[in-house]
Amino acid sequence: MEATAHKSLKEPIIITTYQTQCLEDYIDNGGYETLKNVLTKYKPNEIIEQIKASELLGRGGAAFPTGIKWNFTAQIKADHKFVICNADEGEPGTFKDRWILEHKPHSLIEAISICAYSVGGDKGYIYIRGEYAESINRVRKALKEAYDNGFLGENILESGFSFNIELRRGDGSYVCGEETALIESIEGKRAFPRFKPPFPGIKGLWGYPTVINNVETLANIVPIIKNGADWFKNYGTKQSSGTKLYSVSGSVNKSGVIEANLGVTLKELLDAAQGMKNNKVFKCALIGGASGGFVYKNELDLPLSYETLKEAGKTLGSGAVLFLSEDDNGESLLKNILTFFKHESCGKCVPCREGYPKLIAMYEAFLENRIKAENIMKLADVMFKTSLCALGQSAKMPLETYFKS
Amino acid sequence: MDIENILKKYSKDKSYLLEIMHDAKESKENRSLDLNDLKVISKYLNINLSAAYGAATFYSAFSLKLQAKYIIRVCSSTVCHIKKSYDILLFLKSLLNCDDDNLSKDGLFAVSEVGCLGLCDISPSMMINNQVYGNLDENSIKRIVEELKNGSNGT
Numbered sequence: 001m002e003a004t005a006h007k008s009l010k011e012p013i014i015i016t017t018y019q020t021q022c023l024e025d026y027i028d029n030g031g032y033e034t035l036k037n038v039l040t041k042y043k044p045n046e047i048i049e050q051i052k053a054s055e056l057l058g059r060g061g062a063a064f065p066t067g068i069k070w071n072f073t074a075q076i077k078a079d080h081k082f083v084i085c086n087a088d089e090g091e092p093g094t095f096k097d098r099w100i101l102e103h104k105p106h107s108l109i110e111a112i113s114i115c116a117y118s119v120g121g122d123k124g125y126i127y128i129r130g131e132y133a134e135s136i137n138r139v140r141k142a143l144k145e146a147y148d149n150g151f152l153g154e155n156i157l158e159s160g161f162s163f164n165i166e167l168r169r170g171d172g173s174y175v176c177g178e179e180t181a182l183i184e185s186i187e188g189k190r191a192f193p194r195f196k197p198p199f200p201g202i203k204g205l206w207g208y209p210t211v212i213n214n215v216e217t218l219a220n221i222v223p224i225i226k227n228g229a230d231w232f233k234n235y236g237t238k239q240s241s242g243t244k245l246y247s248v249s250g251s252v253n254k255s256g257v258i259e260a261n262l263g264v265t266l267k268e269l270l271d272a273a274q275g276m277k278n279n280k281v282f283k284c285a286l287i288g289g290a291s292g293g294f295v296y297k298n299e300l301d302l303p304l305s306y307e308t309l310k311e312a313g314k315t316l317g318s319g320a321v322l323f324l325s326e327d328d329n330g331e332s333l334l335k336n337i338l339t340f341f342k343h344e345s346c347g348k349c350v351p352c353r354e355g356y357p358k359l360i361a362m363y364e365a366f367l368e369n370r371i372k373a374e375n376i377m378k379l380a381d382v383m384f385k386t387s388l389c390a391l392g393q394s395a396k397m398p399l400e401t402y403f404k405s
Numbered sequence: 406m407d408i409e410n411i412l413k414k415y416s417k418d419k420s421y422l423l424e425i426m427h428d429a430k431e432s433k434e435n436r437s438l439d440l441n442d443l444k445v446i447s448k449y450l451n452i453n454l455s456a457a458y459g460a461a462t463f464y465s466a467f468s469l470k471l472q473a474k475y476i477i478r479v480c481s482s483t484v485c486h487i488k489k490s491y492d493i494l495l496f497l498k499s500l501l502n503c504d505d506d507n508l509s510k511d512g513l514f515a516v517s518e519v520g521c522l523g524l525c526d527i528s529p530s531m532m533i534n535n536q537v538y539g540n541l542d543e544n545s546i547k548r549i550v551e552e553l554k555n556g557s558n559g560t
């Protein structure tokens with residue numbers, strides 16, 4: 001897979017290798033030193049303070065502050081606590097977690113262990129979608145290497161801290177990436193999202209406090225602890241610190257993962273992707289995946305950070321950037337998106353289950369000039385307000401930003 | 406490996422349900438689960454048969470219907486849609502003479518359309534069992550299918 005650091009980055013945080021790091025390579029590059037320092041020199045709350053100070057926001061889509069999330073779980077007394085790495089990456093157009101899983105599996109093991117030490121967790125899970133066969137192989141191998149060499153298991157690095165991580169495979173369900181649905185899935189059930197609150201940090205796997213973080217979020221943990229929160233905040237914008245792995249695809253010359261400062265512009269990403277294919281004219285980009293929004297020519301200079309996109313009524317989401325040219329059919333793309341959500345709806349709640357088929361019928365009527373866009377938006381808005389999980393809320397953004405073109 | 410041997414790899418922890426189902430599916434020539442598998446698995450994990458059945462019918466990776474030696478999953482989401490994945494799907498179905506259940510005439514292939522496979526950098530893409538294929542066109546598809554039919558690519 002093509003993965004590059006944007007030229008404006010002096011030193012990438014995540015894309016620091018071009019091959020898979022086996023245990024030896026990882027250790028040669030300073031791997032597991034941070035874990036050792038953490039276990040022997042720091043108190044759990046000192047680690048949480050560092051993560052809070054870094055202002056790292058969750059990279060799975062919802063951009064919740066990671067330090068605050070860890071702190072919730074750390075504060076609770078419980079017989080068990082869990083840490084889950086969400087590697088179910090299913091948001092259409094997103095493939096950055098796959099790069100991390102395939103290239104830096106040990107950085108995830110190290111980060112999950114650091115998280116467990118900080119919040120008092122005694123067991124971890126890496127939940128990978130079954131379609132990611134290569135990622136599964138690499139992570140499985142890395143787990144074995146870590147166990148065989150004393151980086152996981154009993155009395156890690158002779159620190160007195162013991163911790164286990166197990167792999168779980170999903171397969172063929174988008175809603176499984178929703179954190180509570182993922183927890184249900186680990187419990188061996190159908191992946192129906194749970195009602196929130198209580199949030200997983202308070203009541204998660206088997207009812208115990210559970211930290212659940214995205215792969216890319218976790219990939220930032222070791223660099224932050226190693227180099228400090230201030231170093232991390234040199235990257236990105238004031239309100240969105242750090243870098244982001246943008247999954248760039250579509251009608252461009254070079255698709256791939258690009259690591260850039262949060263706040264990089266769409267134009268800069270397009271240049272890094274070597275421009276539009278066959279010199280076609282840029283029409284728009286779908287940012288944030290199927291549940292994201294369309295961004296147009298007049299917004300090419302918009303910085304791609306969490307706050308700027310939110311202000312513009314859009315979302316950065318997972319950081320997927322799908323470039324469309326004048327020849328690409330946006331109309332049929334929108335129908336594809338609605339059909340995707342209809343198919344992936346778990347059916348637990350009425351607005352989403354009944355809403356999507358109706359939305360599609362209305363969209364078809366709209367294309368035949370039989371109804372107005374505002375009629376569709378009324379339904380999308382009701383779904384947004386009343387659906388149990390974000391899947392049912394997801395139609396609003398692509399529809400709204402498409403109609404506003 | 407038969408189901409009894411697969412169970413030996415796992416403790417009676419309910420969270421192994423999907424893992425066991427994955428292994429059971431992989432061990433079958435036609436890559437589908439049957440009711441008997443679910444009975445054995447649910448008894449082992451001490452869960453209701455209905456719970457195992459519920460899970461097996463929720464995740465589209467599992468099927469209680471007859472599948473095939475080669476399961477072809479054609480990505481149909483956003484990026485691949487833009488790159489004309491629907492044409493790829495139709496081409497495959499006609500190349501393989503698929504019936505209404507999307508099984509090929511020779512019974513070797515089962516074709517389905519799936520959500521994003523995360524292979525957007527090599528779109529249009531598909532998976533056959535655990536192998537990924539990208540930058541597809543009619544010629545490459547013909548070649549891949551031929552190779553599988555001749556058994557030169559055992560995935």
Ligand SMILES: Cc1cc2nc3c(=O)[nH]c(=O)nc-3n(C[C@H](O)[C@H](O)[C@H](O)COP(=O)(O)O)c2cc1C
Pocket residue numbers: 057058059060061062063064066086087088089090091174175176177178179180212213214215217218389390391
């Ligand atoms: C339908 C749906 C699908 C999701 N898929 C994923 C996913 O594939 N990966 C992921 O990390 N988060 C996904 N999320 C977000 C998770 O619920 C959760 O916010 C995230 O794992 C938290 O991790 P973070 O704080 O590190 O971002 C999804 C949410 C919804 C509603």
Ligand code: SF4
Pocket residue numbers: 175192193344345346347348349350352353387388389390391392393
């Ligand atoms: S919004 Fe959709 S996916 Fe989410 S719980 Fe309701 S029916 Fe299920």
